[in-house]
Amino acid sequence: MKKANKQILIAVTGGISAYKACELVRDLMKKGHAVSVMMTPEATQFVTALTFRTLTNQPVIVDMFDQDLSWDPCHISLAERADLVAVVPATANFIAKLANGLCDDISSCVIMATKAKILIAPAMNDNMYSHPAFKQNLKKIKTFGYQIVSPIKGALACGKTAIGHLATVSEISREIEKLLK
Numbered sequence: 001m002k003k004a005n006k007q008i009l010i011a012v013t014g015g016i017s018a019y020k021a022c023e024l025v026r027d028l029m030k031k032g033h034a035v036s037v038m039m040t041p042e043a044t045q046f047v048t049a050l051t052f053r054t055l056t057n058q059p060v061i062v063d064m065f066d067q068d069l070s071w072d073p074c075h076i077s078l079a080e081r082a083d084l085v086a087v088v089p090a091t092a093n094f095i096a097k098l099a100n101g102l103c104d105d106i107s108s109c110v111i112m113a114t115k116a117k118i119l120i121a122p123a124m125n126d127n128m129y130s131h132p133a134f135k136q137n138l139k140k141i142k143t144f145g146y147q148i149v150s151p152i153k154g155a156l157a158c159g160k161t162a163i164g165h166l167a168t169v170s171e172i173s174r175e176i177e178k179l180l181k
């Protein structure tokens with residue numbers, strides 16, 4: 001069997017554009033990468049873990065304390081195995097956690113524990129996006145060396161068309177490929 005190009009871990013957080021992570025997963029797998037998914041509990045309000053389980057044929061970790069996982073659930077082993085961790089979409093809340101070193105879910109723990117490259121694709125309401133707290137948090141995570149794929153102008157969950165719409169799947173995928181080179 002052909003060896004997978006790279007080990008990519010996608011962290012899905014609780015935003016309306018979480019369904020687009022499904023397309024991204026498929027795209028990266030078509031490119032020959034091994035893709036696994038972890039989700040915040042809030043993300044499962046938008047897309048099910050089963051969807052990603054089926055797309056990747058890999059267990060999806062939501063609860064890092066789950067005793068029933070048949071594979072090694074340790075956030076450290078995930079962190080060590082990944083070549084790249086991409087947060088798609090990244091909520092304002094999750095970015096605030098990253099900026100402040102909070103680790104209270106599997107994705108934030110893995111990101112703190114990994115030496116892999118990190119890509120963050122924020123998506124949120126335009127007022128959230130322009131809030132000074134968010135801006136400061138974004139600025140701070142850039143200093144950690146995290147690569148940001150900025151949101152674009154597009155339809156938001158609130159009905160407006162404004163900046164805050166998740167970047168296109170093809171752009172995110174392209175940026176992931178660039179980072180992996």
Ligand SMILES: Cc1cc2nc3c(=O)[nH]c(=O)nc-3n(C[C@H](O)[C@H](O)[C@H](O)COP(=O)(O)O)c2cc1C
Binds near residue numbers: 013041042157
């Ligand atoms: C319908 C709906 C859509 C939401 N969309 C977003 C979003 O696109 N971006 C965002 O930052 N928060 C969004 N939120 C708020 C987050 O779900 C909330 O902050 C949650 O606590 C994020 O959890 P997480 O960061 O652990 O995934 C949305 C909430 C609801 C109810």
